[in-house]
Amino acid sequence: MSSSVRDPLNKAWKTLRFPSIKPAELLSLFLKAGLVISTFFLITLFFYLTLSYHQPLTHSNITTFKYILQKHKTIQKEEPTNISHILFGIGGSTATWHTRRHYSELWWRPNVTRGFVWLDKTPSEPWPETSPPFRVSADTSSFKYTCSYGSRSAIRIARIVKESFELGLGDVRWFVMGDDDTVFFTDNLVTVLSKYDHNQMYYVGGNSESVEQDVIHFYTMAYGGGGFAISYPLAAELVKILDGCIDRYSQFYGSDQKIQSCISEIGVQITKEPGFHQVDIRGNPYGLLATHPVAPLVSLHHLDYVGPIFPNMTQIDSVRKLITSYKTDPGRTLQQSFCYDLERNWAVSMAWGYSVELYPFLPTAKELEMAFRTFDTWRSGSDGPFTFNTRPVSSDPCKKPLVYFLDRVQNVGGDQTRSTYRRHVDASVKECERAEYGRALAVQYVDVSASHFMQDLWKKAPRRQCCEVMNGADDANKVRVKIRGCHRFESVSPP
Ligand SMILES: *[C@@H]1O[C@H](CO)[C@@H](O)[C@H](O)[C@H]1NC(C)=O
Ligand SMILES: *[C@@H]1O[C@H](CO)[C@@H](O)[C@H](O)[C@H]1NC(C)=O
Ligand SMILES: *[C@@H]1O[C@H](CO)[C@@H](O)[C@H](O)[C@H]1NC(C)=O
Ligand SMILES: *[C@@H]1O[C@H](CO)[C@@H](O)[C@H](O)[C@H]1NC(C)=O
DSSP states (O other): OHHHHHHHHHHHHHHTOOOOOOHHHHHHHHHHHHHHHHHHHHHHHHHIIIIIOSSOGGGOOHHHHHHHHHHHHHHHTOOOOOGGGEEEEEEOOTTTHHHHHHHHHHHOOTTTSEEEEEESSOOSSOOOTTSOOEEEOOOOTTSOOOOTTSOTHHHHHHTHHHHHHTTOOTTOOEEEEEETTOEEOHHHHHHHHTTSOTTSOOEEEOOOSBHHHHHHHOTTOOOTTTOEEEEHHHHHHHHHHHHHHHHHTTTOOSHHHHHHHHHHHHTOOEEEOTTOOOOOEEEOTHHHHHTOOSSOOOEEOOTTSBOOSSTTSOHHHHHHHHHHHHHHOGGGTTOEEEEEETTTTEEEEEETTTEEEEESSOOOHHHHTSEEOOEEETTTOOSOOBSSOEEOOOSSGGGSOEEEEEEEEEEOSTTEEEEEEEEOOOTTSOOOOSHHHHHHHTOOEEEEEEEOOOGGGGGSOOOOOEEEEOOOTTSTTEEEEEEEOOOTTOOOOOO
C-alpha cells in the first residue's frame, strides 16, 4: 500500500527538480533581480514624492521622507506618559513666595518634576533648594489690561505657557499650569493625562465649584488655581496668537480667562476632569472631600481660604496628613465607598485616607453620594448653587452620622493597606440620645482594609468600589470594613 501511494509523489517531485545551475549563472541572476527591484523602488519613490505629496517637491526630499517614516515608527511604540513629560509653570511672585512656597514644596520633587516658578522680579534672597527653580517673566508693560477689579499680573501669568514653550525643552508632552497655592497629586495627574493622546490638541482641567464664578468666568474655562494641562500641539498653536489675545481680551480678570479666550479662537474645547479642584468655596471643605467624584484626585487649591481639612490641625499639617494616604495609595485617595451592615441597621461611608461616616440607619446611596454642605460659595458666601448637589447638615444630632478622621495609614504586606479612623467629637454639638445611637456611639475606631488601587481601572468606565462590614457586635469599640471591587449584580440597595 505504501509504495503505490508514495510513487506518484516521488515522480512529481522528480519532474519538479531544479535544473542544475552553475554558481556564476546564479550570481548574475541575483544581480539582475536586484537591479529590477531597486529600479522599481526608485521609480515608486519618485512618483510618491512628486505626485502624492501635497507640498512642493523642494520641501519633500528623501531626508524628510525618512523623517516621516521615523516619526510614524516612534508614535507606534511610544512610552506611556510619565512625570518627565510634564513641564510645570507655576505663577508666583517674589514678594509672596516665602509665604506660599510650602504648598509647592509639598508636591515638588527636585530632579523629578520639571518646570519653573515664574516670578515678577529676581529674588534678593538665596532661592530655597526645596522650591521649584525660578524664572523671571518678561516685561508686560506694553500689554493692555482694562479689568477694573483685577490685577495686571494676570498678563504675566497668562504668558507663562508661552515662555515655558519657548524654552524649547525636549520631550515635553504637556504644559501644566498652576498657582503658587496649588497642591498637585502628580501620580494621579500622570494617570489622568496618560488617558489622552498628547499628539492631539487637548485642554484639560476643571470648573469652579461655585456657579456664580462659572457664570462670570465661563463654564468653558479650566480654572487656573485647580491647574490645567495643555498638550504640546495646542501650546504650539496657542503661543502664536497669545500676545494678540491678551490685548483683545484685556477686559477679562484672570490669566486663565485670557488663555481660554485664546483657545476659543483655535476652537479647542475643555476636557473636564473632575479631579482638578479649584476649591472656590469658603468654610469647611469636609463635604467636598468626603464625596469626591469617582476620578483620581489631581489637585487642591485655595487651602488658605478654607478651614483645615483635618480638625484641630494647621492646614499645612492637614495636607501633609492627606499626603501620607496619597503616598500609600495614590489612586484610592479620597475615593468614596459605602455599604450597609444589615445586622445592626448601619451604613458606613468612607472617603479613603480621609474620613468615615457611621449612620445608625440606612440612608440611600443617592443621599450618601451627595456632599454635606459644610461650606458656602466663593464670591457671595451663599449656600449655593454649586456645580454639584449638596445636602444640608441637620441641626438634629439624631439625623447626623458619627464622623471619624484618619488616624494612620500603612502598607500591610502584599498589595494591602490598612487605614484607621478615629472618632471625632465636636464638643459644641450634643449627642443623640436615641437607643440606636447608643451602640454606634461606642465605636471609637473604624479600620479599613483595601488593596492598592490599580491605576488601570481609571481607563475603564468609572464605578464606585464596594465594601463590606467584616465584624459583628463582638468588638463594640471598632468597626472593620473591607473595600473591594464590586461583584456582579452587587448594589447598595436597602432591603
Ligand atoms: C531636505 O529637507 C530637510 C528638512 O526639510 C533639510 O534640512 C535638508 O537640507 C534638505 N536636503 C536637501 C538636499 O535639500
Ligand atoms: C519617561 O519616559 C521617557 C521615554 O519617553 C524615559 O526616557 C524617561 O526615563 C521616563 N521617565 C521616568 C521618570 O520614568
Ligand atoms: C539634583 O541634581 C543636581 C545635579 O545633577 C544635584 O547636584 C542635586 O544634588 C540633585 N538634587 C537632589 C535633591 O537630588
Ligand atoms: C487638639 O490638639 C491639641 C494639641 O495637639 C490637643 O492637646 C487637643 O487634645 C486636641 N483637641 C481635640 C479636640 O482633639
